[in-house]
Amino acid sequence: MSTQVVRVGMIGLGTVGTGVVKILQQRAEMLAHQLGARIEIGGVAVRDTGKLRDVALPNGVVTNDPASLVRRGDLDIVIELMGGTSDAKRHVLDAIEHGKHIVTANKALIALEGRDVFAAAYRKGVGVYLEASVAGGIPIIKALHEGLAANEIEGIYGILNGTCNYILTQMTEHGQPFADALADAQRLGYAEADPTFDVDGFDTAHKIAILSSLAYGFNVNIEEVYVEGIRRIGTADIQYAHELGYTMKLLAISKRKGGSLNIRVHPVLVPESSVLANVKGAFNAVAVIGDAVGPTLFYGKGAGMMPTASAVVADLLDAARTVVSKAPAEIPVCYHPERAITVPIESMDSTVSRYYLRLQVLDQPGVLAEITAILGRHEISVAAIIQKEPHCEGSVPLVLLTHDAMEKSLQSARREIDALDCMRDESVCIRVETDV
Numbered sequence: 194m195s196t197q198v199v200r201v202g203m204i205g206l207g208t209v210g211t212g213v214v215k216i217l218q219q220r221a222e223m224l225a226h227q228l229g230a231r232i233e234i235g236g237v238a239v240r241d242t243g244k245l246r247d248v249a250l251p252n253g254v255v256t257n258d259p260a261s262l263v264r265r266g267d268l269d270i271v272i273e274l275m276g277g278t279s280d281a282k283r284h285v286l287d288a289i290e291h292g293k294h295i296v297t298a299n300k301a302l303i304a305l306e307g308r309d310v311f312a313a314a315y316r317k318g319v320g321v322y323l324e325a326s327v328a329g330g331i332p333i334i335k336a337l338h339e340g341l342a343a344n345e346i347e348g349i350y351g352i353l354n355g356t357c358n359y360i361l362t363q364m365t366e367h368g369q370p371f372a373d374a375l376a377d378a379q380r381l382g383y384a385e386a387d388p389t390f391d392v393d394g395f396d397t398a399h400k401i402a403i404l405s406s407l408a409y410g411f412n413v414n415i416e417e418v419y420v421e422g423i424r425r426i427g428t429a430d431i432q433y434a435h436e437l438g439y440t441m442k443l444l445a446i447s448k449r450k451g452g453s454l455n456i457r458v459h460p461v462l463v464p465e466s467s468v469l470a471n472v473k474g475a476f477n478a479v480a481v482i483g484d485a486v487g488p489t490l491f492y493g494k495g496a497g498m499m500p501t502a503s504a505v506v507a508d509l510l511d512a513a514r515t516v517v518s519k520a521p522a523e524i525p526v527c528y529h530p531e532r533a534i535t536v537p538i539e540s541m542d543s544t545v546s547r548y549y550l551r552l553q554v555l556d557q558p559g560v561l562a563e564i565t566a567i568l569g570r571h572e573i574s575v576a577a578i579i580q581k582e583p584h585c586e587g588s589v590p591l592v593l594l595t596h597d598a599m600e601k602s603l604q605s606a607r608r609e610i611d612a613l614d615c616m617r618d619e620s621v622c623i624r625v626e627t628d629v
């Protein structure tokens with residue numbers, strides 16, 4: 194057995210960091226055999242060194258000083274598992290400046306600051322490894338970068354947030370209220386430190402921006418990605434969707450048509466028979482369509498301690514191989530400081546979709562005619578309508594499914610409908626995706 198040692202520093206010993214230490218301790222022999230060198234945890238930075246931990250580390254390894262950790266001359270690799278962007282960016286850039294390879298699970302950091310991080314890595318000749326940043330344990334970054342490299346990627350559909358998928362599954366299958374399901378997702382270690390990133394769709398947006406950049410080889414500006422979360426989804430909409438044969442999901446959709454990109458994150462109704470409708474709980478799924486390979490599907494646990502640690506340790510092995518071989522690290526073209534080009538994303542207004550509309554209206558003659566007249570003026574054709582019995586003060590929920598319509602027309606019609614005297618609440622609008 195080789196006596197070479199690759200020494201690692203880690204910032205963060207929370208959900209994911211704990212899983213990483215567990216794997217490194219339990220699989221030490223197997224990993225050393227694969228690598229031909231031993232991986233040693235030289236230091237771990239946390240906020241609170243007094244906190245009880247699930248893993249035991251030798252005395253002196255745990256510190257509350259990440260700034261000093263990343264500068265240590267005896268470390269080859271820094272694993273960033275603290276989350277957030279400003280402090281994480283500072284420590285990562287400092288680690289790179291001190292010649293460390295970086296492994297990170299931080300999608301916000303890569304989506305928002307990826308160009309700066311990779312530019313610094315390029316200057317110093319070190320690698321940045323990010324498998325765990327998207328879809329937890331699913332090796333989707335490697336798949337795009339290596340296995341599908343021969344393809345021009347035409348589109349990606351992803352259930353990319355375990356927290357939201359868990360919440361929607363609990364609401365659909367057990368009628369659990371949103372807030373209770375979110376609290377469970379937090380307890381199970383799926384949610385971000387600030388769970389608004391999950392439920393408002395930003396975490397999914399960070400992930401689809403990363404996947405799209407790697408898939409198309411263009412840099413995607415996250416600010417241009419349309420984002421809508423699941424906060425306004427109620428159990429009533431889930432139930433009506435079911436009556437129409439659909440399941441509610443938070444979906445990331447990314448399509449490339451020639452030089453233009455359509456990238457968005459929002460709740461969608463997918464047919465109950467579709468593969469994505471059957472991705473439940475904290476599982477993620479990513480469908481990637483390549484011009485040569487056709488449709489492919491990747492499925493697995495997208496959040497939680499051990500699935501995410503699985504991806505981090507896989508990256509750690511890649512980084513350690515680079516340390517052992519002294520091979521030059523590779524910079525993906527989408528983040529390359531000299532070769533990356535940024536391609537604008539189409540405005541949401543020009544997106545075409547089918548729509549589910551729920552309108553809480555007065556139960557009186559002429560209401561349906563008023564509403565369909567507005568839709569007709571905007572060239573929106575109705576595919577199905579359900580009207581329920583009154584259950585509160587003479588108002589009824591009216592549920593409509595449209596045929597394909599342009600987003601701009603739909604939203605103009607919706608504003609006119611919302612202004613009608615017969616409306617008792619703001620309309621609910623959910624896009625319907627049947628191509629999945």
Ligand code: NAP
Binds near residue numbers: 204208
């Ligand atoms: P977490 O449980 O909140 O753990 C964060 C860790 O970072 C804690 O150990 C904390 O220290 C430490 N930390 C935070 N700020 C620090 C600072 N200023 N200095 C030193 N240490 C600091 O978070 P997590 O769920 O493991 O997530 C970590 C990263 O992985 C995030 O970027 C997240 O987006 C990403 N990720 C998470 C999952 C998941 O399922 N949880 C999946 C994929 C990716 P204390 O322990 O002392 O508080």
Ligand code: HSE
Binds near residue numbers: 327
């Ligand atoms: N909060 C994220 C999720 C963690 O729920 O998917 C995995 O990136």
